[in-house]
Amino acid sequence: MKISIIIPVYNVEKYITNCLSNILNQTYKKIEIIVVDDGSTDESAILCDKFEKEYQNIKVVHQENKGLSGARNTGLKYVTGEYFFFLDADDWIDKDYVRQCVSFLNKDKPDILVTSFKKEYKDKTVGVTLNVKPKKRINIKNGRSFFLRRLIGEYGKELKHPGKIEDYNPAWGKFYKSRVFRQQKFLDNRKYRSEDLLFNIDAFYKAKSYEYLNTVYYHYNKQNEGSIVSSHDPVLFKQFNKLYGWIDHFITEKDLPELYKKSLNNRIILNLITISINECMLTPDKFKDNKEKFINILNDDLYKKAFSKFSYTELPLSYKIFFKLCEYKRVYLLRTMVKIAMSRREEIKR
Structure with a gap:
């Protein structure tokens, strides 16, 4: 082969x-x-x-x-x-x-065939395993109810680990x-x-079967990351909007169950982590100039609608606080929380 x-x-x-x-x-x-x-x-x-x-x-x-x-x-x-x-x-x-x-x-x-991977930091390796039994063959019926739906977003007890939302995504x-x-x-x-x-999402919809192997690893290099401040993306929110629009259309077009819409709603909220990092990790002067834009993002109808359907029940306490700050547009407190979290992440890397 x-x-x-x-x-x-x-x-x-x-x-x-x-x-x-x-x-x-x-x-x-x-x-x-x-x-x-x-x-x-x-x-x-x-x-x-x-x-x-x-x-x-x-x-x-x-x-x-x-x-x-x-x-x-x-x-x-x-x-x-x-x-x-x-x-x-x-x-x-x-x-x-x-x-x-x-x-x-x-x-x-x-x-x-899906394999596990490891995130390789400068002085630390973090193994990532997916919530799939090793060497498990999953046919189209089960695949759509698990992997495809999980790609679209977390739901229920999956929200206990909101940081894992992107683990299924990579090509x-x-x-x-x-x-x-x-x-x-x-x-x-x-x-x-x-x-x-x-x-x-498109591939796993088409797939008639997939399998999972966790005995070998892809090594994802996390050392080659540019400065968060210098890599501020001014169009990130627009890109996310296009992403959500594409997924929503896909769910409707393929006539997928309502659970997929609920999972997408949760993704919209959880991706506020990325949005907030992008907006909060600016220098103080730039953040001050950017504050109103950040508030307008959080005040967008997209998030008003998503928060109205979002359940905080399964979230860890720190995430409950974070998303409540997002919901109520407390941008200075958000900035403080993000900077503390990111400084701890840098400590882990070192």
């Missing part, structure tokens, strides 16, 4: 050599590596070309910058393997990752059957927040 690995590359000269070496050192060798250089301006393209000249199973495609979604869509055009998966250029996988996954895929040939850490998903496209990540999520 041939496996296609798609690697989007943009200004990652610090990581790309290790990334490609990691794949070439896999115990499983029937691999094609599709590298899409998305208009890099550093030495990334040169390094990729050197690997292509040396190894026959590496193909490098150069294109003008189209963003992550555009790079992945280009990579999909060159897939010839029975399954494909995505690997970010600053991440890596266990040495036996592909072999174990292929062994699993050969047995039942599920449409999607990486999953093997997709090529004949089912090769023609599927990522939406433009410059227009929609969380293009991985949208890709997977």
Whole structure:
């Protein structure tokens, strides 16, 4: 069985050599590596070309910058393997990752294979396991009631762990059957927040089966994060709005149960964590100038409607306080709470 690995590359000269070496050192060798250089301006393209000249199973495609979604869509055009998966250029996988996954895929040939992953901080590794029994085959009926619905949002007792809402989203850490998903496209990540999520919602709706393997890991590099202050996104709220509109239309179009709407409502509230970090981690002067914009965001009808249907019952106390501050637009208290939480996260990283 041939496996296609798609690697989007943009200004990652610090990581790309290790990334490609990691794949070439896999115990499983029937691999094609599709590298899409998305208009890099550093030495990334040169390094990729050197690997292509040396190894026959590496193909490098150069294109003008189209963003992550555009790079992945280009990579999909060159897939010839029975399954494909995505690997970010600053991440890596266990040495036996592909072999174990292929062994699993050969047995039942599920449409999607999901693996666990580890978040790699500078001085700490945090393992992430999904709420799925190991080596469990889930057919289309159960899959839609669990994974698809869980992608759309948390519900009930899942809200006890609101920080896990994004753990199911990534396109990486999953093997997709090529004949089912090769023609599927990522939406433009410059227009929609969380293009991985949208890709997977569509994929898990189409999937007739999937399986979960938690004996090997994808390693998600959390060291390569830019400054939160410098990476403020002025259009984040608009991107989230487009995301919610797309999901709401999907639920209606596919005539999914009401529980999916309730889960989406919870996602709208839980994603206020990301919105608040984006707005609160500005310098004091910039936050003062931005305060009214933040209040207007929190005062949007989207959140008024979502809070009116939201249950705080299962939330941990700290999250109850946080979302109450959001609901009542107490932006200075929110800023204090966010800064304390983020400083603790930095301590964990160090």
